[in-house]
Amino acid sequence: MRRFATLLDRLSLTPSRNGKLRLIEAYLAEAPDPDRGWGLAAITGDLRLDTVKPAMLRALIAERADPELFALSHDFVGDLAETIALMWPEGATPPADPPLGEVVAELRGASRREAPRLVERRLDALDAPARFALLKLVTGGLRVGVSARLAKQALADFGGRDVNEIEEVWHGLEPPYAALFAWLGGTGARPAADTRLGFRPVMLSHPLEEADRAKLDPADFRAEWKWDGIRVQASAGPEGQRLYSRTGEEISRAFPDLVEAMRFDATLDGELLVARPEGLGAGAAPFGDLQRRLNRKTVTAREMGRFPAFLRLYDLLREGGEDLRPAPFDARRARLEAFAAGLDRDRFDLSPLIGFESWAELARERAAPPEEVIEGVMLKRRDSPYLAGRPAGHWYKWKRDPRVIDAVLMYAQRGHGKRSGYYSDYTFGVWAPDGALVPVGKAYFGFTDEELVRIDRFVRDNTVERFGPVRAVRAEPGHGLVLEVAFEGLNRSTRHKSGVAMRFPRISRLRWDKPPSEADRIEALEALLPPGDADDE
Structure with a gap:
């Protein structure tokens, strides 16, 4: 122990x-x-x-x-x-x-x-x-900064194996993994892998930098939209159906409506989304609606009816007994298009390719996507095989520029681990028409250690109320701390007094120079909301 x-x-x-x-x-x-x-x-x-x-x-x-x-x-x-x-x-x-x-x-x-x-x-x-x-x-909350993938990499290093070999056999194992350690120690056979329904390590991308665009030839790449859902892998065959997250966690129980429609013998890579109430033809709903279906052990018929899940397809990794991962992207895409034609149109559709001839042309497309539920564009080499991990030079992501607002610090919560002695988790708000601040988000990164010490001192010197580990901070038009907050999306939310919820907020700058009276108003955020967005409950 x-x-x-x-x-x-x-x-x-x-x-x-x-x-x-x-x-x-x-x-x-x-x-x-x-x-x-x-x-x-x-x-x-x-x-x-x-x-x-x-x-x-x-x-x-x-x-x-x-x-x-x-x-x-x-x-x-x-x-x-x-x-x-x-x-x-x-x-x-x-x-x-x-x-x-x-x-x-x-x-x-x-x-x-x-x-x-x-x-x-x-x-x-x-x-x-x-x-x-x-x-x-x-x-169950270790909070030691180790992901399951990192632990599997350490296991691979320990056994002198590639981490993808570990991923391939992992889903057939149960703790305490006696067969796995016997194999890695050279005293046992490799554990049997579920080759048909097992998880296949996903291929990931690198951010596209300006220097990359100067070196890369647009003719060598295909482009498609980067959808704001969760990356999943759908494997089905005579043995059954399984839906995996990008890290290999099985999430089939949370999406029985999609799993029921997986009546094929293949492994698909795609983006899990939920449809708008009008149906798949009306486009994908915002990420906030998808969150209603995530991290649930069971899902009600009402939730499935209100937020029906579907899979927007990126790639075909296996068809029948044929492993397509070694094939070039263009060949896999052609097979995917033919395969997708036979699937349930209410549960599966293709992520469309974007036609472009220059980086400038693609930049214009990226700046004005056809749907709000798009984070940017993906670039994939036409001759790229499907390789596990994040291989250099094959796939790139070019995300949309984050939006930025000025908000006022309202509440601060004590952190965990190395930050347990500091107030490091910050709730911030903007001004409502009645002159009150309404919270719009929470962030706990984006600042340096030196800035953390200074914010912590401000919180302690300006506390007006205490609620356990949370402190309410003085925030008035003439006194308070303005935070420049970057975020990547916005949804309506009835769980927040402001009526909005941010996607991936982070503190991009501390505005010690700016009075709170000059922070943004809720109307500025409401103008950014996608039309027809469904409310949270």
Whole structure:
């Protein structure tokens, strides 16, 4: 347990990608089975301990600490698991170091009634770092800056394999991955991969820079729109149907209406969108409507009827038993067009190609797209095979320039991890017709560490109210902090008092020079809303 706790601690304090890779690789090499498998499952999000809930943990610490002291400590630390780990009384005996596998097996076999006392006994026997690791395990929120893809890359480095080999077999595995480690260690056969329905690592693009356009020949590329949905992979065959996110997570249960229409024997790459209420012919609905369908274990008939899912097709990776990924893009596109003709028109359509002869001509198209649900354009070499990862020189994305507004800081929330001592998450607003500020977004990046220190000082010096870890900041026409905010889209939203919700907001500049009275008004944002956008509920 202590080895896993040390890993979490070091990962949270290591900012670099390569540093995190080395730490995970070392853990996999040093930890025994099944500990390393359960540790890997925790990092990749494949470990579920549903019998333990945050409310249960709060009840346990309430038996041992003054509630007011705990509230103040949680406000400062900003993380429930870390606060409980630090405040839990030390045991009378030297701390134990049980195997991670033993702890996981115990908790997985516990009922909801048994779980509180099991956790309590473990917390009594562990030291603070191990308590923190245990609590992170049971709550499922590691927050160590490691994605599932990065963890798989570390696993590939550990075994001397290509990460795409790991992706190809991953969906046939269950933690603690005994067969996987046996293969990587040379003592077992490669785990069987579901070659027909299994996930195929996606091909990604590089941003198109001005210097690239000077070197690249437009005649070598095809262009298509970059749609504002989520990239998915749809695999179907006689064995069944599966829908994957771009990272390989299966999301079939959230989109049964689309999965039901996947009556083919192929693997398709495309953009998952939802249609407008008028149907597919009316175009795609804004991303805010798609969000209503995301991250749900189940979906109601009403939601499916109001926000029907469909797939806008980019590529054909497999047809029947034939792997098309080695073929050039133009050949795959021709096969895709022929294949798409036989699909359900209410659930599948083709992402159209954009005709252009020069970068200037494509720039004009990019500046005036036919639909609001377009982020920019994609460029793909006509002779490019479908390669996993982000190979150089093959695919480029040329996103639309972000929109920018001036907003006023309204609320600040304490951050997590290295930022737990700072107010680093900022809610900002614009002026309404009645002279009040209405919140329009929240951002927590886009500023330097030096700027963070200065904003934190401003928040502390100008706090007018406190709500746990959140502070309301003085924001008046003549006094406050103006933030220049860049964002990539806007939706209507009844969940926000302003009636709008931003897509991907980030702070692009601090306007210490500008009085809040000169910040933007809500009318400026309302003018940017796409027509006919459906409200959030």
